[in-house]
Amino acid sequence: MSSQEPPYPPSGNYVSAVKESSASLCQKAGVKVPPESIDRLLRSPAFKSSFKRVSAVHGLAFPLKFPSIVSELNFLSLLSLLNFASGYRAVLHEQTGRGAWDNIRAFAFSLYISSSTGQGDYLSAAGMRSIGEAKVAELMGVNIQVERPHEGLPGVTIGKLGGPAYELVKLIDMTLKETGKVLQENRYPDLGSFVLEALKSGANSANGHLDSVLEKLVRAIPGFRDMAIVEGQPVYCFKKALFLIHAVKIRFGELSTSPFPIPDTIQSPVFTDNVLPSLLVHLGVIDLSEATQGLSALFPGAGSVERLETLLAAAPEAEDKAKVQKQSPKEGPILSTEQAYILRAAAIYACERITEYARTIDENSLGEDEQWIRGITLPELDMWIWAVAKDRPDYRELKRFALRNTVYF
Template identity: 60%
Template sequence: MPPLPPSRKYIQSIRDSSRSLREKARIMITADAIERLLLSPAFITSFKRVSTYHGLNLPLNFSSRLDELNLLSILSLLNFASGYRVQLHQEVARGAWDSIRAFVFSLYLSSSVDGGNFLSAKGMAAIDATKVAELLGVNVHIERAHDTIPGLTVGQLGGPMHELVKLITTVMNETGTVLVNLGYPNLGAFVAEALKEGAKAKSSTEELDIVLERLVRAIPAFQDMAEVDGQPVYCFKKALFLIHAIVLRFGSLTPPPFPIPSTAQSPIFTDNVLPSMLVHLGVIDLSASPTLSRLFPSAGSPENLKVLLEAWNGPETAPKVVPKEGPILTSDQAYVLRAAAVDACELIIKVAGSLPAESLPDDGSLDWIKQITLPELDLWIWAVAKDRPDYRRLERFVLKNTVFF
């Protein structure tokens, strides 16, 4: 891993490192491709509706706002498993996000003060893989032929679900241990203190930076960064996601139970969905990249774009099928693509804000495009990938054995 960014420079480090890595990889993003997406029927007809889908509605009864913040924080901490999407569909008929959300709900429902509160710092530090597998609802055994008895198969620990369970258990144990050592009863209490520290800042940008830095410095599972070809890259997807989740859940309350930072200028929460979708929608062009050009062979072709950029006129629902696994990437390749998505969204917002008057209708009906924010754009790309049956069939790249997305 590279060193952490300089203090109060976390947001800028995300933007600068992402752009630098994207350019070094010779990934192209043009204003024409961005404008084509922004003015497409697919974008115009779905953005306002779909960009409000965040999946953070929690149908649970909480004893306090702090308890709700704690659950939201743990949900964000565990917001990974995208590399096991296909296997989770096969195992529990849910994708990564829905599986993790169901797991966190199970943690909540099975926790009790006397019986072992898995949402407390001590409970997180102590939970074991057996309990994680039980609450996740997956089988962590694989069948193999017996060594000496022909025709007999035996079960042994292994396979993708075993790997995922180990990742979840490690993150919970590690985070719980950090919180215990720091003297916090749970993750929510730590996050609440970070929010209060950020509220002392002189500007909204500084406030976001302070909260982000506090989360990332303390919690290893938030340290989403790497060195690629000697160059540092910073994403911090889950920590940024958590801060925006707090805005979405508590920002409209009067008065808010915690200080609420502004995330209007937050970098996107880059995962595998956003870069893959931006490739398919023709914004991220990999054709000149020596190491990435063959990942999505037909993406961005005129024939595919013609269909994908039109408004969806087919049925709203389709029979559930196990998705096809996309190209399997190395960690370095994944960071390059995720960095490209960060920079692409920055450029999309820039182009959107400066669309020429002649590109928009005279009646002002599309002037809202100029006002879209980075988090809104992020949520649109993420949610629209699930909204249309043809979008759901688009391949997303795969990186297993990561706890960052």
């Protein structure tokens, strides 16, 4: 990772900083998003046949009974804070049979159930600071020991802490501890209380509700400071903070009476991780052929005419879908921090271009039942890319890049 820490964006310009820094980095790194590739995607059977159905899949319906709306907000906030681990997808599948997001959700459920049954209030600031690596591993159901030869006894192996699962457990424990520390130092009983205050105080901000809440989250909580210096310039992604704000919109925005002010997220940048850019490369939207930092060689064959004919066609028969979902995913290319930020910025930039292009499509070139394409929004597009990557067996087999030792995605 770059040793330089970028400055915070100017107050009131957090959302624009995400969009502008991503576009600037793509230009400098030689990443392209050709208009003809966008048009090809939007008019493809794969997109048109699945968008409305798949973009509604958000994974934020919880089989839990919350004693209050504030309790649910706290759970949602903690889940968003821990929404990373994509670099450990393969090992998590091997140990638990689930991917990164499903493991983090299951872990958050375990935290909630343990807290509600009196086993430890891990959803509070104090509980976050005290949980420890052993408890994290227990609640996640992962093995954090690796077998190694005994130094003095030939043929004997012993278990020692180590391996990628232990690496992930340490990241989760560290994130919980540092967040709990910040909350306690500022006299918040839990993360939800801080988020609630941010939502309320940002409602009357001259800088806009979304921008104000985003700034408060990023400045206060280290786990939301998803930014770096790459190619000599700042890049801001803020994936988890933006995800949290949109999750609040999804969970509470449809209530008849809003329990607190909720930002409008229709112009929110996408919540960029490893799935969005990887899939957009495979679907031929992001062109890495002239990219720097060795990116052009990461996805051999991606974007070829032969591959796109299959991937942009309507989904194949789903008879083997359940079988494919149970298979351990293939490990994709392991990236450096700089490479990952460029690709994640590319997804932000590409999705901006896709929604802008969609609005310019001549309505006469679309059928009556296809006019909705001209109005797709960034959050809808984000949800479609993320969900369709799981929805189709052939998409699930596409390699995604991985970055280890990060708490940002």
